[in-house]
Amino acid sequence: MTNTIYDITHESDVIMLVGSNPEHAHPVIGMQIRQAVEKGTKLIVVDPREIDLAKKADIHLKLRPGTNVAFANGMMHIIIEEGLLDEAFIHERTENFEAVKEAVREYTPDKVAGICGIDADILREAARMYATADRAPILYCLGVTEHHTGTEGVMSLSNLAMLTGKLGRPGCGVNPIRGQNNVQGACDMGASPNQFPGYQNIIAPGIVEKFEKAWNTTLNPNVGVKATDCFPKMITGEIKGLFIFGEDPVRTDPNTAHVIHALKSLDFFVIDELFMTETAKLADVILPGRSYAEKEGTFTNTERRVQRVRKAVEIAGETRPDTWIFTEIMRRMGYPQPHLTPAEIMEEISLVTPSFGGISHERLDSKEVDGRGLQWPCFSKDHPGTPIMHEGKFSRGLGYFRPAEYKCSVELPDEEYPLLLMTGRILYHYNACAMTDRTEGIHQIAPESFIEMNTNDALKLGIRNEEMVEISSRRGTIAAKAHVSDKTREGECWMPFHYIEGGANWLTNDALDGISSTPEYKVCAIKVQKIK
């Protein structure tokens, strides 16, 4: 996020929520958005589903899934046409505006209304409400990124914020609400095929050399393969050995059958896990690691805030800290890595990662920080951290307008698979629910998978609410309970992906975003049938 959770929910005039259902996926942010709306902040919801926040919204654009780029370009078209743009900001702070102006010229409200399946006048109203607000953040989530044009979706939202000068100020910004507790940190820490810690690019001059010197070794200078691109390479034999730390791709990656095939094709597969997950079952060796409550460390939240994690308990058995496991493997494979405490590891991180230069456990535990964490970039021990990014100047200098064109989703409904399926999260579970499903009360409240269907579709198929149905795509078939309502549009369905039985990822499409290689979880074609 460019901004903080606090300022976007407490200091904004209009909140624009795109492809995000925070009441379920980020509930405490959802609560603060509800507070803001109660206190008079206006709300624009851009989402294909009638999520609860849509009922509180001033405007709900219930757009067709996969049409975010057209939506954002349409907003920009209207803002430019009606002269609601921030010309001073564009002139002083950005470059390449003309290219975007040119690109959005053809995205007239009527054309966009047609692509998105929305009302052109309501789109105009949304554009005016967002553009004329003094402070208005864009909040977005996986409804924007989990498309084969997800990166373009993000770029077009950034264009929209720059066009209206809504960056670098409180109550504004472009704010991805990140998924997992430490997904921000995992990216920051360089678990990435093209970047070392702190987004230091492998192909940038001197970076490989810098880490060779810091780690006293020689390093492979070639950009690696993204996780989602690794699976096909396991099948072709280009990748033969895999170490997975705590992930369960059999449950969470698209096209489950393909993932299982890929993992079974490996010569050697090791996993560091807490439980015998569906993925762990396929491993050759399982190393028992530790949960967040059994170790010291830090998580970085969606607002780039590094906060402490502290050891509370020890469990019986021979589990080991995960850093001990990695260190032992390094030592046994010939690299003389000393065993370090988490605090010592953070010291090393701060030495090689400029944006973490001033972060240490000692400082995070200090009176100065007072339990509020530190937001990177935090360059030195006396740097206070950075709550709001791009204040006065973008981190790259000038903000770059990058035009994006709308492209339709890879697999759209057809005669054989006439319905569109989106997937997402529910309040009571987290992802593969290895953690949440082990609480009895949670199981009682949200015990099983389901598919949300539109009333008219259900009527046509003769399906009743709460009836078990068979759901198929080109990649698999599952069964789940039908939840019939008008939450989704006609022709569109939605499923959670948490469950083993009725897991949506047997159906989802492994088509990837051309830049980020994020799968298109949000759109695939399915058919739903009564179970005979």
Place this chain on the structure above:
Amino acid sequence: MICLNIDGIAVEAGEDMTILEAAQSVNIRIPTLCYMKEVNEIGSCRMCVVEVEGMNKLPTACNTLVKEGMHVQTKSERVIEARKTILNLLLSNHHRGCFSCPQNGECELQELCYEYGVEESRYVGTRKKIERPVKDSHPFLCYHPELCIHCQRCVNTCAKVTGRKAITLGKTGMFNIIEAPFGADWDTTLCESCGNCAQACPTGAITEKRKKNYRGWETKRVRTTCPHCATGCQMDLIVKDNKIVDVEGADGPSNHGLLCVKGRSASFDFIDQEDRIRYPLIKNKDTGEFERATWDEALDLVASKFTELRENYGGEALAGFACSRSTNEDVYMLQKMVRTVFESNNTDNCARV
């Protein structure tokens, strides 16, 4: 700026400050029960009454604004007597089974009664006439009306803080009642099971059911960050005998004391579950079954197989994925392992999926 006098001390206060806030600014404690800053300032419990020169009635400090030249007494005999009467009245409708109450030792009513020397009520409770069933069908939360002091902290926490409005204020005859959504119809209510109401409750009226498994004084607290989504809520793990028995929201910069159902109720049962993997396991190629191994056996096998693959096919035939649920320190070491000994940049995390 407004000048007033509290307990003989000259105090400067902002125009929009209450007597309570002005007193707190000079470390004068006025007891409160129903008060929650900006959430519940309704003065319903009247515990915070003070004496103000020139006023006949004792005003409630939590919602009476300061005035120029005001003389306030927070501990006068009249004030103390009034507070004792208030506690007496509250106690007259409160079931005093403190021994069996999960809130014993953490109950604000109990603490104030102790402080003011109120043991038994001299009144007969008028609420005892109305039928008030215990609501405990919800998987996590329960409501005991005979412990409720109707302070409305829960109602206003649910309405103003979580913004859900699942707990409402009802009426039966002349009495306000709390409509807690934990009865038999709990699954049809707006309740999101977040438990912020239980955390706000000053007595044992609304509690997480698991609270009966421990006493506050037996536990230690460990401040940490929630392991589920990326909001980064701060919370205290409540630990008894090396087991996490509960979680409480802490005042962090992104959550301000709030938690959701996952953070509060689904972030610790998994930790010491029977099916945790507790020993290294190696799959027997012949049977396909996992067999327990020593760390040396497992790590030597891992190191030798990865070394063999690297030597035969090059580092780019190896990959290592990090976990977005784990700590920065773990992830840093994982990618360092892949880069230094796998000799590969095939490292990634679950950000894409």
